[in-house]
Amino acid sequence: MERTFSIVKPDAVKAGNTGAILSRIEKAGFRIVALRMRHLTRAEAEGFYHVHAARPFFGDLCTFMSSGPCVTMVLERDNAIAHLRDIMGATNPANAAAGTIRKDFAASIEANAIHGSDAPETAKFEIGYFFAGLETR
Numbered sequence: 001m002e003r004t005f006s007i008v009k010p011d012a013v014k015a016g017n018t019g020a021i022l023s024r025i026e027k028a029g030f031r032i033v034a035l036r037m038r039h040l041t042r043a044e045a046e047g048f049y050h051v052h053a054a055r056p057f058f059g060d061l062c063t064f065m066s067s068g069p070c071v072t073m074v075l076e077r078d079n080a081i082a083h084l085r086d087i088m089g090a091t092n093p094a095n096a097a098a099g100t101i102r103k104d105f106a107a108s109i110e111a112n113a114i115h116g117s118d119a120p121e122t123a124k125f126e127i128g129y130f131f132a133g134l135e136t137r
């Protein structure tokens with residue numbers, strides 16, 4: 001069993017797609033270990049995306065991620081990190097495969113409906129950034 005961290009991003013929450021996305025995640029065999037809706041401050045978004053601080057889109061990304069409530073969660077299944085990335089689809093929904101979450105729910109390369117950790121070290125950091133050990137037993 002492996003754990004990953006995911007966010008239903010503000011665009012998808014605002015569009016009323018939270019339930020549909022959570023349903024896809026559960027149908028894909030993930031157990032929801034922990035879940036909480038939050039409206040990130042800009043500073044919280046910047047801390048979460050600190051690895052992207054040098055990218056040209058960092059400012060816009062942090063503005064978007066703090067623009068409304070999102071749903072943060074810890075997910076578990078075998079091969080969780082890679083499998084979630086599979087069902088999410090490519091970063092740019094224009095390049096996402098049919099049937100993926102981003103193909104069906106994302107509006108743009110920035111407002112792309114869902115986040116999923118990209119490696120074990122990032123998953124560990126991201127889970128710890130948002131959830132206390134007590135919440136992820």
Ligand code: GDP
Nearest residue numbers: 057060061090091109110111112114115116118
């Ligand atoms: P991910 O792992 O598929 O989420 O993609 P990245 O780690 O490369 O980028 C993190 C997030 O930044 C993406 O999910 C998008 O929300 C946003 N992003 C990535 N590339 C771009 C871009 O070229 N322009 C803008 N505005 N946002 C981007």
